[in-house]
Amino acid sequence: MSDDDRARREKLARRFTEALPFSKALDMRIDSFGVAVAGMSMPYSGFIVGDPGTGIVHGGAVSALLDTCGGLAVFLHPEGTAPTATLDLRIDYMRPAKPGHRIHAWAEVYNTTRTVAFVRGIAYDTARDQPVAMLTGAFTFAKKAL
Numbered sequence: 001m002s003d004d005d006r007a008r009r010e011k012l013a014r015r016f017t018e019a020l021p022f023s024k025a026l027d028m029r030i031d032s033f034g035v036a037v038a039g040m041s042m043p044y045s046g047f048i049v050g051d052p053g054t055g056i057v058h059g060g061a062v063s064a065l066l067d068t069c070g071g072l073a074v075f076l077h078p079e080g081t082a083p084t085a086t087l088d089l090r091i092d093y094m095r096p097a098k099p100g101h102r103i104h105a106w107a108e109v110y111n112t113t114r115t116v117a118f119v120r121g122i123a124y125d126t127a128r129d130q131p132v133a134m135l136t137g138a139f140t141f142a143k144k145a146l
Contacts, residue, residue: 022064033076038073059133066091069106070121071084073107080144081144084140091134092134104128107122108121
């Protein structure tokens, strides 16, 4: 990726997350980005706890992070021309996120049609090979005319 392309993608990524008030409320940050690939994370906080007795993070917060990361990957696809929206989202929860740990998400676009982008992703806390949740999703996509 050239420096110009990297700078353009970084600007797009920042614009995407700044347009989403809940990503600010959950203190999501962009950790990595590339061609149709994104990495994001959010800190552990009492705001996202679903069970005060155990400190376990609410599944909705994990889902929001994965959905946002998936949308960002679509937004960064070089053949796309418009903003995106989630059409279908499946989150498979593997285990609870460990209390006190930052939650990371990674997503990639693995296929596109003229109108749909297909995304897969993962959420994890301490190790990527020990997922908290897995994402498969479909997002709106407007492919550039050839």
